[in-house]
Amino acid sequence: MGIRPVAISIDTPEESRNLAQSQGYTFPILSDRNAEVIRRYDLAHTGAGIHGEDIARPAEFLIDSTGTVRWINLTENYWIRARPEQVLEVAKQLK
């Protein structure tokens, strides 16, 4: 497919490493401890963390090799998420 999945949250690298090991994830999981990138992308859910810290709202972006956004999913309901086939459909069009 040639698409690299990358996950980002405020979890520490160690927490993300445990997640990757327990789930068998091999894609990069990045740690945005202070939600700086999350804020730059306007995705901060202010004060929604367990200890009242800012965390990311769920969001997915498909970015092509030029760094341009080709598809977004900003769910309005935490329980409604993108389905894999939605992403794959768009990914097919990338060169």
Add this chain to the structure above:
Amino acid sequence: MNIKRLNWPLWTGFLLTLAAFLTYFFIFVWFPFTRDFPWANLVLFVIAGALLFMGLRRGFASDRPHPVRSKIVSSLVSVLSVAVFAMFVFVIFFVGRSLPAAKGAPQVGQRVPDFSLPDTSGKQVSLNELLTTPINGNAPKGVLLMFYRGYW
């Protein structure tokens, strides 16, 4: 316990109410078909509601061996069940929707800002590297950035 005395529709309805609540988070949330709209759980709640209604009628019937206790128990169990249902609706349809709008997020057609963050080994990785580092010898066609809440 005498099976004739046991108000089985009431207790079955109550247990089914608890099951209708819990199965969403432990089972149905894993399948998009039952996750995006919790219809399977709502079906369970409806069946539970019918059983509870039967149980309430039975609890208020004149032939109960302990009429006062029976009325109190069936009423309390029913109220508790309604509370469980209300909690479910609140969590799925209200708490679930309390996400910020993210109006300033990058839009389709826009270039995303580059960034650099530590990966699971603590090494700084930039978006540019992610977009250019080959996958199995070929340049990647793109990157799927997935922001999530964390605490996993």
